[in-house]
Amino acid sequence: MAELWQLSISEAAEQLRSRAISAVELTRAHLDRIEQVEGNVRAFVTVTDSEALRAAEHVDQQRAEGAKLGPLAGIPIAIKDVISTKGVRTTCSSRILEHYIPPYDATVMQRLHDAQAIMLGKTNMDEFAMGSSTENSAFFPTRNPWDTARVPGGSSGGSAAAVAAGEAMASLGSDTGGSVRQPGALTNTVAMKPTYGRVSRFGLIAFASSLDQIGPFTRSARDMALMMQAIAGHDPLDSTSVDVPTPDYSAALTGDIKGLRIGVPSEYFVEGTEPGVRAVVDQAIETLKSLGAEVGECSLPHTRYGVAAYYIIAPAECSANLARYDGVKYGFSSKKTRGGLIDYVSETREAGFGAEVKRRIMLGAYALSSGYYDAYYLKAEKVRTLIKQDFDRAFETFDALISPTSPTVAFKIGEKISDPYAMYLNDVFTIPANLAGTSGLSMPGGFSEGLPVGVQLLGPAFGEPILLRIADAFQQVTDYHTRMATPPTAKKKGRAR
Amino acid sequence: MSIDRETVDHVARLARLALSDEERDRLRDQLSAILEHINVIGEADTSQVAATAHILPMTNVMAADASRPSFEPQQLLANAPAREDGYIRVRAVLDEE
Numbered sequence: 064m065a066e067l068w069q070l071s072i073s074e075a076a077e078q079l080r081s082r083a084i085s086a087v088e089l090t091r092a093h094l095d096r097i098e099q100v101e102g103n104v105r106a107f108v109t110v111t112d113s114e115a116l117r118a119a120e121h122v123d124q125q126r127a128e129g130a131k132l133g134p135l136a137g138i139p140i141a142i143k144d145v146i147s148t149k150g151v152r153t154t155c156s157s158r159i160l161e162h163y164i165p166p167y168d169a170t171v172m173q174r175l176h177d178a179q180a181i182m183l184g185k186t187n188m189d190e191f192a193m194g195s196s197t198e199n200s201a202f203f204p205t206r207n208p209w210d211t212a213r214v215p216g217g218s219s220g221g222s223a224a225a226v227a228a229g230e231a232m233a234s235l236g237s238d239t240g241g242s243v244r245q246p247g248a249l250t251n252t253v254a255m256k257p258t259y260g261r262v263s264r265f266g267l268i269a270f271a272s273s274l275d276q277i278g279p280f281t282r283s284a285r286d287m288a289l290m291m292q293a294i295a296g297h298d299p300l301d302s303t304s305v306d307v308p309t310p311d312y313s314a315a316l317t318g319d320i321k322g323l324r325i326g327v328p329s330e331y332f333v334e335g336t337e338p339g340v341r342a343v344v345d346q347a348i349e350t351l352k353s354l355g356a357e358v359g360e361c362s363l364p365h366t367r368y369g370v371a372a373y374y375i376i377a378p379a380e381c382s383a384n385l386a387r388y389d390g391v392k393y394g395f396s397s398k399k400t401r402g403g404l405i406d407y408v409s410e411t412r413e414a415g416f417g418a419e420v421k422r423r424i425m426l427g428a429y430a431l432s433s434g435y436y437d438a439y440y441l442k443a444e445k446v447r448t449l450i451k452q453d454f455d456r457a458f459e460t461f462d463a464l465i466s467p468t469s470p471t472v473a474f475k476i477g478e479k480i481s482d483p484y485a486m487y488l489n490d491v492f493t494i495p496a497n498l499a500g501t502s503g504l505s506m507p508g509g510f511s512e513g514l515p516v517g518v519q520l521l522g523p524a525f526g527e528p529i530l531l532r533i534a535d536a537f538q539q540v541t542d543y544h545t546r547m548a549t550p551p552t553a554k555k556k557g558r559a560r
Numbered sequence: 561m562s563i564d565r566e567t568v569d570h571v572a573r574l575a576r577l578a579l580s581d582e583e584r585d586r587l588r589d590q591l592s593a594i595l596e597h598i599n600v601i602g603e604a605d606t607s608q609v610a611a612t613a614h615i616l617p618m619t620n621v622m623a624a625d626a627s628r629p630s631f632e633p634q635q636l637l638a639n640a641p642a643r644e645d646g647y648i649r650v651r652a653v654l655d656e657e
Contacts, residue, residue: 409578
C-alpha cells in the first residue's frame with residue numbers, strides 16, 4: 064500500500080471523507096516524512112508541527128460532529144516564507160526579517176484556512192525571492208530531492224522540494240520571473256504562475272509588484288485545480304486583483320484536447336537548451352498531437368529582449384519596495400553606529416541584506432537614477448509593451464504555447480553562484496509571461512539522465528483552465544508526474560524553530 | 561556602459577546601502593558585466609509603442625470611504641526594534657548631511 068505522504072490530494076480527501084484515515088494521521092505522516100528526509104533536503108525554515116496537529120485534530124473533531132468542512136479539510140501543505148502568516152515568523156530567508164512575526168495573514172492564507180488546509184510550515188527560498196537556485200537563502204541552501212548535490216531551482220526551491228519529497232501534498236510559492244515554474248521543472252512537480260491579478264498579493268512580501276504572483280506546487284494537474292480553486296479570486300485588499308468570476312478549475316479537466324491549437328514559439332527552441340531537455344519537450348509535443356491537439360509553429364519576435372527588460376524592471380521595483388527595510392518599524396537593527404538616522408539605516412541594510420539582494424537594489428537604483436532612467440527603465444517598459452504584443456498576436460491563432468520551462472535540468476550546488484548573469488539566464492523562457500502578465504504552468508514532461516525535465520505551457524490572461532486541461536490530458540496518458548523523488552533519509556539535527 | 565567607483569558610491573548613497581571597500585569593487589565589476597548584457601535592450605525599436613507599467617487595464621481603484629476595524633498599536637509596534645511609550649524610537653534626523 065502507498066504511504067500516506069504519497070497520496071494525491073484528491074485521493075487523500077476521499078479517504079478523509081470516508082474516514083479511512085484521519086486528518087491527524089495524514090498530518091503526522093507528513094511530519095514524520097519531514098523528520099525522515101529534512102536532514103538532506105532542508106526545504107523548511109520553520110516547521111509548525113504542534114499548530115498543524117492542533118488544526119488537524121480540529122478537522123477530525125468537526126468531521127465527527129458532522130459539520131460541513133472546507134474543500135481542503137485536513138490536507139497538509141507548505142507555504143513559502145515570503146507569504147505572511149499571522150503569529151508565525153515570516154523571514155523571506157533574509158537576516159533582515161529573521162525574527163519578523165506578521166500581525167496578519169496574507170489573503171491566500173485566509174483562504175487556505177477557510178478551506179481548512181493544514182499548514183506544516185514555512186519553506187526556504189532565495190532571499191526576498193531573488194534567485195533561481197535557493198542558494199541565496201541567508202540560512203542554508205535547499206537540496207533537490209532527486210539529487211541532493213543539485214539545486215531545487217528557485218526562488219521557491221523549498222516549496223518545490225517539499226512537494227517533490229513527499230513532505231507536503233501541495234505548497235505555495237511566488238513567481239516574479241519563473242520562481243514557481245523553474246523549481247517545478249527541476250523537481251518534477253506541477254507548478255502554476257497564474258495570470259497577474261488572478262490571486263491576491265495582499266500579504267505577499269513585495270519584490271517586484273507589477274510582476275509578482277502567488278502560485279501553487281502540486282503533483283498532478285487535478286490537485287493543481289483544487290489548489291487554484293482555493294486561492295484564486297478578487298480581493299478588495301489588493302487593488303491589482305481582478306474582479307472577474309473564478310471558473311470551476313476541476314470542470315476544465317475534460318481529458319479532451321482534440322482540436323486545441325498549440326503554438327511552438329520558434330524563439331524558445333534555439334541553441335542553449337540542453338539536448339536532453341529538448342528531446343523531452345519534442346516528445347511531449349508528439350504526445351499532445353496524438354491526443355488530437357493541432358500543433359503549429361509561431362513567433363514571439365521580441366523574446367531576445369526579455370531577460371534584459373526583466374533585469375531592469377524587477378530590480379527597479381525591488382529597489383523601491385525594499386526601501387521599507389530601515390531597521391525602524393520592524394526587522395534587524397544595526398547596533399554598530401553612533402551616528403544619525405541615515406548612517407543607522409545604511410548600516411542596518413548592509414548587515415541585513417545578502418549579496419544578490421544588494422546587487423539588485425544597486426542595479427535598480429542605477430536604472431532609476433537621473434541620467435539613466437530613459438535609457439534603461441523607460442526603455443524596458445516600452446520593450447515590455449512589445450513582448451505583450453507578441454503574446455497578444457500569438458494567442459489570436461493559438462489556445463496555448465509550449466516550450467521548455469528551463470534550458471537545463473537541475474544544476475550542481477555552487478555551479479552558477481559566482482556568475483550572476485549565468486544564473487539570470489535560467490529564467491529566459493519563464494520571464495516573458497511575467498512581463499506580459501499572462502498565465503503559465505510547468506508540468507513534469509520526462510527525464511534526462513535521471514533528472515526531471517519540465518514542459519512549460521503558456522496561456523493568455525485567465526487561460527488557467529486551458530493549461531490545466533492540457534496538463535491533465537497529458538497526465539492521463541503518461542506517468543512521469545507519478546514518480547516521486549527518493550532522497551536519502553537523514554534526520555535533521557535540532558528543531559527548525 | 562561600464563560603471564566606475566564614483567557611480568557605485570553615488571548609487572549606494574541613493575539606495576541607503578553602506579558597503580565595504582571589497583563590496584564596492586565587486587559590485588562595480590558585476591554591475592558592469594550585467595549592464596553589458598542588458599544593453600541589448602537599446603537595439604529594440606520602441607519608437608511606435610508606449611510604456612507598460614503594469615498589464616491590467618485598470619486605473620485608480622477606489623475603496624469605500626468607510627471606517628473599519630484596525631490593529632491595536634501594540635500589535636503593530638511588536639516588531640519595532642526600539643520603542644518608547646507606545647511610539648517607535650528613531651535616531652536623530654536633523655544633525656547630519
